Amino acid sequence: VSAPPLEVAPREILARFVLRPGLVRADGTLRADAFVPFRHVELSVTRHLDWTAGQLWNVGAAVAEAQGLPLVGRADVQAAVFGLLGLAVEADPLPSNLHHANVTGWPSEKPAQKLVALEVAARATYVPFTGAAPALGGGP
């Protein structure tokens, strides 16, 4: 398994796994609540890069299983969206997820955080998880 590039390109698609059904509206759009950062004031995401959907879902399923929560789906956002909003995306490969990255540079004030989260949510694409993750085959 080759190491992913450390620089996150603006065209890359980033996935934020959704583990709570309440974060998805009835029309299939995402609430801003899914993107509000907390504690470390950074948002944990997974870079698509060359992974297949199955490999991505494997990571999501592992995250969900570790937390004892169901995997509901994922929010896909282009890295450029975060850049346009004044945020940065920093590669942060983990042993369990080489494609892991953090979205950093969030404003410290809550209303400003919410506004950024609304903007991200408005540009995100929700992809529901419709079945069991395929067997591990090259994911993390």
Place this chain on the structure above:
Amino acid sequence: MATLVERFEQTTIEGCRRLSREHGYNPTYFLRMVSEMGALEATRALLRSQHAQAGLTRLWELGLLDWSVEAAVVSREYGALFSPEEQRIARQRLQALGWSPSDSRLELRPRRDLLRALRTTQEGAAAAGWDGFGAAPVSAETLSAARRVALSLPTDLPDPTPGAEPDGHLTLEWYLSPRRVVSVSVAPGGDLHWAALLDEESATGSSRFTGTVPAELVDLVRRVLAQ
């Protein structure tokens, strides 16, 4: 023959038992007060309390305001046990929940569904890490603050959809589309933080909730929802 005070005591205790038996709501705090000081003094203590009336709100959610001690305080049957000031407080609390003084009937306002949804949201986020990413728990204090906000919304505004944020805040969202949306965060102490998208415009704000939803926020919701 039982005195009026004794009848009030019996009615109150039996009402609490029925609440538990028939509706699954056990007003333990109030029952403990009743066992310590009797129903009459417990009711007077409740009326003197400045704290949020969680029990009364719960009865409202259940559609059982007429089972509240406040309703008994203003009733013909037991009103004589209480001072005019105590009756005024009880009536004021009931009126805040939709009680109509003109015909003395107890009416429910449409926020009942919102209050229930807030409770469900808080219960689903009451444990640390509820979002799978280390979220802070949403406390009962935050729920209480959000309820107060919900009860203070102008009646012409539609119910927002509740949610929770990783920092333990509850949210109230009015949504037309991804770019016409208002999200309000309610913090444990009652601080409000909001952000909104109005097509290409945006707005943010913060305010401490002191019993009235800020006019600026109400106006923002109306603008976002305006077609």
